[in-house]
Amino acid sequence: MKILKKVLLVLVILIALIAVIGLMLPREARVERTTTINASPASIYEEVNNLERANSWSPWFQIDPEGTVYTFTGPSSGVGNKMEWNSDHPDVKQGSQEIIEAIPNQKTRSVMYFSEGGDEPAYAEIILQEEANGTLVTWTFEADMGGNPINRIFGMMMDTFIGPYYEKGLASLKTRAESKPVFSIEIIKMDTEPINYLAIRETFDATKPEDIGPRMEEIYTQLIGFINKNGVMGMGQPMSVYLNYNETGYEADIAIPVADASGVTDETILIGQTTGGKAVRGVHMGDYHKLDDTHKQLQAYIQFNNLEANGEGYEVYVTDPTLADTAQWRTDVYYPIK
Template sequence: MKILKKVLLVLVILIALIAVIALILPSEVAVERSITINASPASIYEEVANLRKTGKWSPWDLKDPNITYVFSGPESGVGAKKKWSSEHEEVGNGTQEVIEAIPNQKVRTELYFGGFDEPSYANFTLEENGDATEVTWTLEGDMGSNPIFKIMGLFMDSMVGPAYEEGLANLKSRVESKPIFTADISVTTAEPINYLAIRETFDVTNPETIGPRMGEIYGQLLGYINKNGVMGAGQPMSVYINLNETGWEADVAIPVADPGEVSDESISVGQTPGGKVVKAIHMGDYNKLDDTHKQLQAYMQFNELEANGQGYEIYVSDPTESDTSQWRTDVYYPIK
């Protein structure tokens, strides 16, 4: 009986201590780690603002090869959301959503972990420092009034900090190995485009012949459109059919609202695939478009993006503009 009383007394004391701890300990916890990355803020921002890319460097994403994701919202920035599910004890289940995004400066996400009702917040801040960027990754959380959770909060830095260091090292390695892109490249969505076209094969070893021939084709297409009352629906374009070192086969095209029945056998009807695309904005002479295509292909390879249909170019600017640096061409590669 005396032993039981002593045990009960110890339990009462422990409960009292825990209650006192619950009153004294703060409920808020914070973890912070930083690293210097030899890259521009823009190059880093696109990795942390796009939740689809965190699987390439996040230590938790890399722990479980069988982790599953459901993505929603935009590709990047505010509203982008990721839901994950894993049987790995260190990964578990949860959601993450971008709630603030200042391009090339800051990304703030809201996290809900399985078993916790209160959200946590992770922040990335990017501060340019010469040719490098200081990247700071923080975690903010509220452990609530539960004394056990408050005690856990005391060890949060030692539990999460090493993983943050690993993640930042992974991010640094990924960004510093990234190809340099001078073109403005992004992943976005595009609507399908109906078009009328004439298919032609160009000799890329004689580039001076390409422009005049495309001009002839556009003239023929415009003549047909005007004669038959077809409504145009955009800037001139070309759709790649086959590309090789010496030849370029393409549908030289003009977008239309409704092609209707085509009476000219030399003119065909086509449609670009809608959905996700990689888009590059090329500024300058058409003769330098090949470099933009190579950058797009390198971007797709680096980000492991798979093509999903024929690419196409839209000639946004009027080529009669004498200043070729103002010529704009939007290049699209449909992806899965």
């Protein structure tokens, strides 16, 4: 009995000692890591202000990419962009992250909830500071460990647990940002509705660009005449749907959107529909002769972001080409994606 009493006494003393030490430790746990990336703040901000895109460099995504289910809600980026995850992997488990503050090209702040953390939130910030040799990126983690002394002791070890993940994530972000293609056009991901259209299919010789414009004008004149004659209701700006494309030429449906093409039976007129759903859109401003560069940038964007095509790309000619100032000509280029 004396031995048992001594053991119990030692345990009580140890528990009391842990409680005292724990209560003396800081309530707030904080982790911080930095790196310098040879890229602009704006370019890096695009990678951190979109939680779906952030998975391309997140160290936690790499742990269980096949077994984790991700759900994204809210806007595609910025405040309200939210990600929830669910995994059986012990290093991933379940949780959520939502952007609650977004200062363009400067900072994002997110709130996070973890399955093992109950209702207590944690916060992460990514701060971007432009420097002479690039951008200083600071990634922080903060959590309130409460009054429980055991939690406070755990908080003291947070840097050891999370720090290596932050270092790995920043290294991946650096690699991604420094290898990122430079895009001179506005590119966004968006949801689109399928477009019904009437068209005439034509093959164009890319080595004779001077013939393309006049031939497209002839086709549009023919289509408009057909639509007016047959009482078909047009539904938007003229467009082209690209079916086959290479360096020497391309085949395309030169088209006009319509409300309903079900009654069209003319063999010279094709009935088509674009692929609805997710798409990337690039805005081309200027002469049509430089549209090839816009297509190449969109294709590079799709490849860089590991997106998968889901149908034929198409151009919508937003601006009337009779406008004298060609710099004001706007063409929206769409590539459907999965």
